Amino acid sequence: MKADTTLNASAAREYLTIVVDDQKFGIPVLQIQDVLREQKVTRIPLASPEVAGSLNLRGRIVTAIDVRRRLGVQPRKGARNMSVVVEYNQELYSLIIDRVGDVLKLDEGQVEKNPGTLEAKWRDISNGVCQLEDELLVIMDVPRLLDSIVAHSK
Amino acid sequence: MDDLIVEFLTETNESLDELDLDIVNLEQNPNDKALLGKIFRLMHTIKGTCGFLGLPRLEKTAHHAENVLGRFRDGDLDVTPEYVTLILESIDRIKYIVGQLGETGSEPEGDDADLIARLDAAYEGKSTGNAVDSSRESSAPPAQAEPKKAQETEKSDRPPGEVSLEELEAAFMAAPGPEGFAPAPAPAPVKAAAQKGNGKAPDSPSEDSPAPEQDGKLATQTLRVNVDVLENLMTMVSELVLTRNQLLQILRTNAESEFTTPLQRLNHVVSDLQEGVMKTRMQPxxxxxxxxxxxxxxxxxxxxxxxxxxxxxxxxxxxxxxxxxxxxxxxxxxxxxxxxxxxxxxxxxxxxxxxxxxxxxxxxxxxxxxxxxxxxxxxxxxxxxxxxxxxxxxxxxxxxxxxxxxxxxxxxxxxxxxxxxxxxxxxxxxxxxxxxxxxxxxxxxxxxxxxxxxxxxxxxxxxxxLTLAIVSALIVESGGERFAIPQLSVRELVMISSQGDNRIEYVHNAPVFRLRERLLPLISLSDILGLSKNEFTLKDGQETSRLEGVEDGDQADQPFTSDEKKGQKSLIRRGYIVVTQVGSLEFGIIVDKVFDTEEIVVKPVSKMLQGLSLFSGNTILGDGSVIMILDPNGIAETTGSLSAAEGEQQAGSEHGIMADSNKKTSLLLFRAADRSPKAVPLALVARLENVQLNRIEHSSGQMMVQYRNTLMPLVPYDSSMEIGSEGEKPVLVFAEKNRSLGLVVDEIVDITEQHIDIQISASKPGVLGSAIINGKATDVIDLAHFLGKIDKNWFKDHGDEDFISTVDAETSKSRKRSVLLVDDSPFFRNMLTPLLSVAGYDVTTLDSPIQALKLCEDGVHFDVIISDIEMPEMDGFEFAKRVREDSHWQNIPMVALSSHATPQDVDRGRKVGFNDYVAKFDKDMLLNSLSETVANARLEQKASKAGPS
Missing domain, CATH: 3.30.565.10 (Histidine kinase-like ATPase, C-terminal domain)
Known part of the structure; x- marks a missing residue:
């Protein structure tokens, strides 16, 4: 099915919607490897605060990223998190988010530039904003999100 | 068998198989130049290698076959089936010889004269004359020998099968060389028979099986596999091992499971598999x-x-x-x-x-x-x-x-x-x-x-x-998290108890452990990893141990007051010390719990985490959880709690024979306040006196005594020290210029000359740190602290102009003069720092000029630089040169400090840009020189500012 969409829709891309702090984000479906429920995470001392730890995903070690922290939002209490696993530079990262929504098909043209007033922390990881019927969808730039953390921890 | 031959055989067998195919192809495409070239090269390689290895039969055959191929390649000869058959025959011959070689390690006896003759004939473009014959031959083991020899064999008393190798050899030696023979187109049947017979003879294994079988055997013995395939296999097996471990872990919790038997079977199979795969990577x-x-x-x-x-x-x-x-x-x-x-x-x-x-x-x-x-x-x-x-x-x-x-x-x-x-x-x-x-x-x-x-x-x-892929690691827990420490660097484990020999002692805040008469510095894993106890142990219910430590810490053992203990750090009363060795540096890592050792597969950490030097990798444990692998090297490097001296030793030479720690220093040992020995560099002590206690006077809260016609302030080592009014007490007299200070102690113990190596630096006022002196942990005291205890007004009242000028001049400007002290020896840094700070300087110390130059680049400013001369990496002369060459420090006065101040040295020092040159132990000189050079520099600066305006 994935192959289908890439072949047919050159202008349209499919995005998985995720929610962090009541804000909807879109991540290109093709970047996503897995969607996980809350997992047992091993803390990594001394790592950047955004690094929640590492976990075992079917024998591969995955670095878990606390997206809330990266966006500078207060941590949630009590609620169960979910995460989406992405591959970047041959390594797996699990982005801990609040919940996962549905898959949307968006045309390139629907995505608008970031509003200039967007907070720097958000602007860094946003590839643009898309107007949905009743809300706005921020296109998440996953490589940049991860890169910014790599840089931070050094 | 010679390893080279084994290698040759493997390679040649591969080439031969290729050749077979190529030549058949050639027959079909006689004009394929590329193919011809390839065949030619293969044959040439075989010839070349044979010559190198000393295999004359092979070499000759290959050489003549190559000649013919050369003609094909040059287009002088058409590729006809007849010739192709001939070449194939040569290949078969080569195969046969190679086969024998594989079996016995040497070329079989025999002679290829007929084949060579036919090859030569082909080379000259003649018909080989027996195409049909030769094709038949090629299927049989070629065994050509001259009739004479064969007859000889027959003549012997033994049955044909019992011909000894020696006899055969002798016969061949006696026979004329192949060139003496007319081409013998057909194989000599007698020889063939003899060979068959030989095959049965146990003492002549050289010809005991036909060639094709030889190839087969060799092929099964070694198989060349791409290393990547093996590596991949190894990774998979490692994963399998991990999964197996997980299953076993689950099994342990459900003892009565129907999976028990199959799982045990799986366990064994996986173990065997692991061993097998490891073997594929093993080489003698x-x-x-x-x-x-x-x-x-x-x-x-x-x-x-x-x-x-x-x-x-x-x-x-x-x-x-x-x-x-x-x-x-x-x-x-x-x-x-x-x-x-x-x-x-x-x-x-x-x-x-x-x-x-x-x-x-x-x-x-x-x-x-x-x-x-x-x-x-x-x-x-x-x-x-x-x-x-x-x-x-x-x-x-x-x-x-x-x-x-x-x-x-x-x-x-x-x-x-x-x-x-x-x-x-x-x-x-x-x-x-x-x-x-x-x-x-x-x-x-x-x-x-x-x-x-x-x-x-x-x-x-x-x-x-044995291997790098799987390592044995000790699993420990600290701050509620588990970590793996590679077993290789773990020397031993010690369980901590709150009492007795296995307790952790403290030199001020630094935990140490007496390990067989040696003082082992300790590092708390939770501290260096920033796993603060509050955050983590609470959930494990371990905070109790911490509280106990504070409440009933036994004061008798600790030289410090309970206030200090409570205020600063909890005592560690439980847990384990993992005695770790990195190079020659030994230290203990304090952990809360120690679990098993486990075989782990080290996986590199994510790029995002590679900046963390404390970890060498991570892995998945048997229970499926991810665990970080600690890097003992990283721990040794990162932690500042390993003493400066030891750290430098480590950096300079891992065998612990770095220069500075070996500098001998005379130390005065004394006791005061408690039983533990204290030490002070003798160079700082002017005199030792016994003061009659009844002569001690008090003036504005300050104890003092009349001493050499002046009043000398007295400071007890510890304010809690009981100083009676009867008898006498030893006093260490420290003299600074013409003022002096007496430090009241309990007992002068000894004067000793030692390498002092401050192992644990303490932040307790009055103590620089601890060192092992005469086999005991000894506090090295910080004189500056005691000098500072004297009210500065006292000096003023007593008219010490010099002192006031240095101290007050600075305080009035509300900025102290800043001094950069560069010396590779931690001892001198420690000794001079108090001296300089007492004299009113703000001291920054660095252990190498290279670091100093970095500071210079960073734009930090100092009023004066003091530099040692003998230093590793870069000496003081070079340092001065660099500073003077071009840096924003070029106008900062510099004072050289050296243990040898010969006139030549002084001269050289001045040439490279030092303003003054002072012997290391002459502290008066140093202070004088400092204030002079700083003053001169200021005057110069003023002059230069005034000049242009």
């Missing part, structure tokens, strides 16, 4: 030794020595990867033994040794490691030469050398740029060797030790892990 160490006999032979020829290289334990197997890594170091070390170790025959005889020197190379397994020993009975390491070299390379001073053991001195050969060979030979002596050897070995988690007795010989012992 002999592979790394192959070239050594040749190297030693060449070496002995070149140097005119007689050397016998003995190798034991060739078959000891170790991981391919490890083998690759040690190949070069080993070669280098054996070479060294031959070159430096073994003497010339005449010298050996003179020394009463056999003329022929002996190098023994041994390899064996020992507890999960491979031990490789290289020993020689040569002259051993020449201590004197090493010493000379150390001195000329300025790696240590003469006094330092004196205090070193022979073994310590020997370790210097592992330093870069060190070679004691007088002559640089073509093989060794360039001084790039042993440090590289050590680096390479340490890279794979191994270690190398050296033992040498001058005149008797040297032994190098290399210890390396």
């Amino acid at each position: 160490i002999g592979n790394a030794w192959q070239k050594l006999p040749r190297i030693i032979r060449d070496l002995s020829m070149e140097l005119g020595k007689k050397i016998n290289l003995e190798m034991r334990g060739k078959d000891t197997e170790l991981d391919r990867q490890v083998l690759e890594m040690i190949k070069d170091p080993l070669t280098h070390m054996v070479r060294n033994s031959g070159d430096h170790g073994i003497e010339k025959p005449a010298d050996r005889v003179a020394a009463g040794k056999p003329e022929t020197g002996r190098i023994l190379l041994e390899a064996f397994h020992e507890g999960g490691h491979i031990i490789i020993k290289i020993s020689d009975d040569g002259k051993g390491l020449p201590l004197d030469k090493i010493k000379t070299k150390i001195l000329s390379n300025k790696l240590a001073t003469a006094e330092e050398l004196e205090s070193m053991t022979a073994q310590q001195i020997q370790q210097f050969i592992f330093k870069a740029g060190f070679s004691t060979a007088e002559k640089v030979t073509s093989v060794s002596g360039r001084g790039v060797g042993m440090d590289v050897v050590r680096t390479n070995i340490e890279k794979i988690g191994g270690s190398v030790e050296l033992n040498s007795i001058e005149g008797k010989g040297s032994t190098f012992t290399i210890k390396i892990p």
Whole structure:
């Protein structure tokens, strides 16, 4: 099915919607490897605060990223998190988010530039904003999100 | 069999198979130049290798076949089926010989004259005349011999099958060479029969089976597999092992499970599989030794020595990867033994040794490691030469050398740029060797030790892990998190108890442990990892241990007041000490719990985490959880709690023979307040006096005594010290210019000359740190603290102009003069810092000029720079030159500080830009010089500012 969409829709891309702090984000479906429920995470001392730890995903070690922290939002209490696993530079990262929504098909043209007033922390990881019927969808730039953390921890 | 031949066989068999196919193709496409070229090259390679290995039969056949192929290639000869058959026949012959070679290790007896003749005929463009015949031949083992020989065989008394190899050989020797024969187109049947007979003879295995079978056997014996395939397999097996471990873990919790039996079976199978796959990566160490006999032979020829290289334990197997890594170091070390170790025959005889020197190379397994020993009975390491070299390379001073053991001195050969060979030979002596050897070995988690007795010989012992892929690790817990520590660096485990021998003691805040008379510095894992107890232990219910520690800490054992204890740090009363060794540095890591050791597969950490030097990787444990693997090297480097002195030792030389820690210092040992000994550098003490207590007077809250017609303030070592009014007390008199201060102590113990090595630096006021002095942990006191206790007004009232000018002038400007002190010796830094700060300077200390230059680049400013002269990496002269050359420091006054202040030195110092040159122990001079140079510099600056305006 994935192959289908890439072949047919050159202008349209499919995005998985995720929610962090009541804000909807879109991540290109093709970047996503897995969607996980809350997992047992091993803390990594001394790592950047955004690094929640590492976990075992079917024998591969995955670095878990606390997206809330990266966006500078207060941590949630009590609620169960979910995460989406992405591959970047041959390594797996699990982005801990609040919940996962549905898959949307968006045309390139629907995505608008970031509003200039967007907070720097958000602007860094946003590839643009898309107007949905009743809300706005921020296109998440996953490589940049991860890169910014790599840089931070050094 | 010679390994080279084995390799040749494997390769040739491959080439031959290819050739078969190619030639058949050629027959179909006779004009395919590329194909022809390829066939020609293959044949040529076989010919070349045979010639090299000394296989004349093969070489000849291949040579003549190559000639014919050459004509094909040049287009002089058409590729006809007849010729192709002939070539195929040659290939079959080669195959047959190769087959025999594989079986016996030598070429079979026989003669290829007929084939060669036909090849030559073909070369000349003639018909080979027996195409049909030869094709028949090619299927049978070729066995051509001249009739005479065959007859001889028959004539012997034995039945045909019992012809001995010797007889055959003799017969061949007697026979004229092949060139003397007319082409013999058909195989001699007699010989064929003889050969068949021979096949049954047990004592002549050389021809006991036909050629095709030989090929088959060889093919099953070795199979060349791409290394990547093996690596991949290894990874998969590692994963399987991990999964197996997980299953076993689950099984342990459900004892009565129907899975028990199949799981146990799986367990065994996986273990076998792991072992099997590990074996595929294993290679005998002999592979790394192959070239050594040749190297030693060449070496002995070149140097005119007689050397016998003995190798034991060739078959000891170790991981391919490890083998690759040690190949070069080993070669280098054996070479060294031959070159430096073994003497010339005449010298050996003179020394009463056999003329022929002996190098023994041994390899064996020992507890999960491979031990490789290289020993020689040569002259051993020449201590004197090493010493000379150390001195000329300025790696240590003469006094330092004196205090070193022979073994310590020997370790210097592992330093870069060190070679004691007088002559640089073509093989060794360039001084790039042993440090590289050590680096390479340490890279794979191994270690190398050296033992040498001058005149008797040297032994190098290399210890390396069996494999790099799977390591054994100790699983520990700290702050509620689990970590793995590679077993290789773990020396032992000690359980902490709150009482008795196994308790942790504190020198101020620094935890230490007495491990068999030695003071082991301790590092709390939770501290260095920032796993604060509050955050983590609460959930484990472990906070209780911490609270207990605060509440009922036994004061009697601790020299400090309970206030300090409560205020600063909890005592560790439980847990374990993992005694860890990194190079020569030994320290203890305090952890909360110790679990099993587990075999783990080290996986690199994510790129995002590679900046964390405390971890060397991560892995998945048997229970499926991810765990971080600690890097003991990283811990040793990162933590500042390992003393400055030891840290520097480590950086300078992992064998702990760095210069500065060996500088001898006279120390005065005394006791005060508690039983533990205290020390102060004798250089700081002006006199020792016994003061009559009834003569002590009090003035504005200050104890003082009349001393040499002035009043000398007295400070008790500890404010809690009972100073009665009867009898007398020893007082250490410290003199600064013409003012003095008395420190009241309980007892003067001793004066000792020691290398002091402040192991634990303390932040307790009045103590610089602790060192082992005369076998006891001793506090080295910080004089500045006591000088500071004296009210400055007291000095003022008593009219010490100098002091006021330095102190008050600065305080009035509300800025102290800043001094940068560059000295590689932590002791001098520690001694001068209080001295300078008491004199009113704001002191910054650095241990190397390189760091200082960095500060300079960073734009930090100082009023004056004091620099040592003798320093590793960059000496003071060079430092001054750089500062003066071009930097924004070029106008900052610089004072050189050196233990030798000869006029030449002073001269040189001034030339490179030092404003003054002071001997290290002359503190008055130093202070004078400082205030003068600073003042002069200011005047100059003012003058230069005033000048242009």
